[in-house]
Amino acid sequence: MSLRTGTFHENYAQEMATLSSRRQWGTVAALLVFLFVCPLFLSDRMLTILTTMGIAVVSIHGLNILTGYCGQISIGHSGFMAVGGYTSAILCAKLGWPFWAALPCGALAAGIAGLLFGLPSLKIKGFYLIMATIAAQFIIIWIIIQLRSITGGTDGLLVPKPVIGGIVLSSKTNYYYLVMVFVVLSTITAHNIVRTRAGRAFIAIRDNDLAAEVMGVSLWSYKLQAFFIGCIYAGVAGSLLVHYVRFASIEQFPFMDSVWYLGMLIVGGMGSTAGAIFGVVALKLLDELVTVAGPILAAAVAPQAAASLALISHGLIIIIFLIFEPRGLHHRWEMIKTYFRLWPFSHQEIE
Amino acid sequence: MTFFLQLVVTGLAQGMVYALIAIGFVIILKCSEVFNIAQGHFVMIGGYLGWTFLVPFGLPIWAALLAAIAVAVVMGLLIERLMLRPLIGQPVLAVVMMTIALSTVLGGLATLLWGAEYKAYHGLLPTITMKVGEISIPSESLIGLIVSIICVALLMLLFRYTKIGLAMRATAEDLQVVQSVGIKATTVYAASWIIASVVGVIGGILLGGVSGANMDLALIGLKAFAVVLLGGVNSIGGAIVAGIILGMLENVAAGYLDPLLPGGGLAQVFPFFVMIIVLVFRPHGLFGLAHIQRV
Numbered sequence: 001m002s003l004r005t006g007t008f009h010e011n012y013a014q015e016m017a018t019l020s021s022r023r024q025w026g027t028v029a030a031l032l033v034f035l036f037v038c039p040l041f042l043s044d045r046m047l048t049i050l051t052t053m054g055i056a057v058v059s060i061h062g063l064n065i066l067t068g069y070c071g072q073i074s075i076g077h078s079g080f081m082a083v084g085g086y087t088s089a090i091l092c093a094k095l096g097w098p099f100w101a102a103l104p105c106g107a108l109a110a111g112i113a114g115l116l117f118g119l120p121s122l123k124i125k126g127f128y129l130i131m132a133t134i135a136a137q138f139i140i141i142w143i144i145i146q147l148r149s150i151t152g153g154t155d156g157l158l159v160p161k162p163v164i165g166g167i168v169l170s171s172k173t174n175y176y177y178l179v180m181v182f183v184v185l186s187t188i189t190a191h192n193i194v195r196t197r198a199g200r201a202f203i204a205i206r207d208n209d210l211a212a213e214v215m216g217v218s219l220w221s222y223k224l225q226a227f228f229i230g231c232i233y234a235g236v237a238g239s240l241l242v243h244y245v246r247f248a249s250i251e252q253f254p255f256m257d258s259v260w261y262l263g264m265l266i267v268g269g270m271g272s273t274a275g276a277i278f279g280v281v282a283l284k285l286l287d288e289l290v291t292v293a294g295p296i297l298a299a300a301v302a303p304q305a306a307a308s309l310a311l312i313s314h315g316l317i318i319i320i321f322l323i324f325e326p327r328g329l330h331h332r333w334e335m336i337k338t339y340f341r342l343w344p345f346s347h348q349e350i351e
Numbered sequence: 352m353t354f355f356l357q358l359v360v361t362g363l364a365q366g367m368v369y370a371l372i373a374i375g376f377v378i379i380l381k382c383s384e385v386f387n388i389a390q391g392h393f394v395m396i397g398g399y400l401g402w403t404f405l406v407p408f409g410l411p412i413w414a415a416l417l418a419a420i421a422v423a424v425v426m427g428l429l430i431e432r433l434m435l436r437p438l439i440g441q442p443v444l445a446v447v448m449m450t451i452a453l454s455t456v457l458g459g460l461a462t463l464l465w466g467a468e469y470k471a472y473h474g475l476l477p478t479i480t481m482k483v484g485e486i487s488i489p490s491e492s493l494i495g496l497i498v499s500i501i502c503v504a505l506l507m508l509l510f511r512y513t514k515i516g517l518a519m520r521a522t523a524e525d526l527q528v529v530q531s532v533g534i535k536a537t538t539v540y541a542a543s544w545i546i547a548s549v550v551g552v553i554g555g556i557l558l559g560g561v562s563g564a565n566m567d568l569a570l571i572g573l574k575a576f577a578v579v580l581l582g583g584v585n586s587i588g589g590a591i592v593a594g595i596i597l598g599m600l601e602n603v604a605a606g607y608l609d610p611l612l613p614g615g616g617l618a619q620v621f622p623f624f625v626m627i628i629v630l631v632f633r634p635h636g637l638f639g640l641a642h643i644q645r646v
Contacts, residue, residue, distance in 0.1 A: 073447070120627065120630050120631050123630070123631060124630050124634050127386040130443075131576050131580060132626065132630050134576075134623070135624070135626045135627050135630075138619070138623045139620055139623055139627070142616065142619065142620040145616065146613055148613045259455075262444075263448065266444075266445075266448055270444075302466070304463060304466045305463060307462050307467065308459040308460065308462035308463035310459075311455045311459030311462065312455070312459035312460065314452075314455055315452040315454075315455035315456035316452070316456060318448055318449075318451075318452040319434060319449060319453070319456070322438065322441075322448060322449050322452070323434075323438070326445060
């Protein structure tokens with residue numbers, strides 16, 4: 001870690017602090033204030049985009065712990081979100097639970113589903129684990145369809161308006177604030193989980209699982225912990241999504257979403273909390289661009305051009321990042337920061 | 352009994368589709384340790400290419416086949432050179448995401464060029480119909496079976512008697528040794544992508560000739576991985592056997608269990624259940640080699 005000029009660490013607490021200078025505190029405070037005042041001047045459309053981005057960020061933090069830090073690749077994240085979303089939807093709609101109690105239960109249910117489908121990871125890794133998680137995605141959705149009497153099957157399930165402490169979260173602004181609270185909480189917890197003993201064990205497993213095991217890291221325990229924690233985030237995100245739309249349906253949790261979540265992680269940069277956020281923002285902005293450009297292209301070229309533009313642009317951006325910047329936007333951002341840290345007296349940096 | 356046999360025969364047809372996809376997948380995997388998620392898309396593209404050359408271009412069958420193979424060779428070469436070569440030595444996730452991205456790009460191209468529509472060209476290809484008792488065996492499964500057996504026979508000959516085949520087997524065994532004796536690994540990789548793409552496209556044309564070209568073939572590609580895992584990821588013969596087993600099991604299970612389940616649709620997820628079971632209890636499949644790991 002290279003420090004900014006003029007920043008000195010004099011004790012252990014300073015060494016361990018996430019935000020080490022006044023300027024960093026200032027930046028974070030400014031960002032929070034900006035998020036807080038956003039609804040005052042942004043349109044409903046923009047708030048919707050920010051809210052969906054927020055939900056995705058919560059989910060991606062989980063995937064980042066699981067895949068980015070622990071190296072257990074999961075292409076079933078959207079399925080785990082479905083578990084969380086449906087659990088809290090059923091608790092609210094069928095049993096009349098309050099929103100604040102249903103959400104943690106949804107998260108827990110997703111975590112348990114994660115444990116269950118994480119079991120194969122004890123024996124297999126790499127591509128085999130990818131296939132197991134893809135299977136998890138399809139099996140979860142199939143089970144949801146089978147449990148028609150409580151989930152509504154393919155028809156979906158209406159979810160009542162979420163209420164917290166007498167405040168009905170029915171407007172876009174209300175829900176935006178709720179999601180942003182979760183974004184901030186999940187970012188703080190995600191950033192700190194990877195600095196704990198468990199987090200270091202995750203990184204050791206990712207870098208070389210056999211070596212980690214020889215060093216005394218229990219693969220059995222930590223791989224399952226990674227699945228549990230990662231899927232809890234997915235569960236929270238899933239229940240936020242379901243209560244936002246106030247409708248739970250299997251179309252909200254398609255297989256391709258699981259793929260794009262990994263794509264977001266690659267574009268943003270794996271194994272970094274900031275990277276997860278960068279990735280979500282970048283790919284969601286691309287989505288919006290496609291929504292705007294699609295109809296224009298469809299009118300100019302052919303009616304099917306809009307659909308193909310969405311597929312091709314998403315595929316291409318992942319290909320481009322994999323080839324030219326496999327460490328993602330986060331790495332770019334670090335390089336820019338390093339450059340300006342020494343600016344204007346820059347010298348040749350040694351990698 | 353007739354019901355059971357009909358299910359088995361339909362399953363055979365499904366199994367042959369799986370096998371055709373699985374063969375291409377295994378070839379690439381054997382040589383370059385790349386897991387090609389887009390193999391099902393090669394088959395889909397093949398189906399559409401067959402339609403393009405046979406219907407709007409009106410070529411005779413042999414010319415259409417040659418033209419499609421030519422396109423497949425170029426496609427395989429371009430994909431290997433532009434997308435996979437920069438990723439040599441990268442982690443599994445990067446490679447898998449690359450092939451997933453490739454599959455979406457191929458899907459997007461197919462949508463753009465052919466409008467994601469169902470394109471039929473029945474009757475232009477020779478069909479074989481066979482009846483055993485009251486059960487009619489669909490021409491799809493027979494053609495699939497014949498083509499996959501021919502493919503496997505040709506590939507066996509290629510692997511056994513040609514220089515490039517030997518190089519491919521050696522690369523699968525040990526990359527460093529191969530490079531130290533002066534074999535260009537990149538040539539081997541390119542060859543494996545070309546072969547996989549050609550196998551996929553030929554399979555696609557035949558399937559398209561029977562059931563029409565459509566986007567669903569790409570989705571079947573995902574289910575075909577259950578076949579690959581069941582057969583053992585590095586066994587070409589295993590891919591065919593497992594394809595037939597899984598196709599039949601899937602249809603029989605769905606035929607008998609679907610009426611008992613409220614939502615049905617067991618055939619759609621059955622391969623994934625098999626996948627999990629295989630992964631947990633026998634990760635190297637029926638005919639694959641167990642992988643021993645050292646630090």
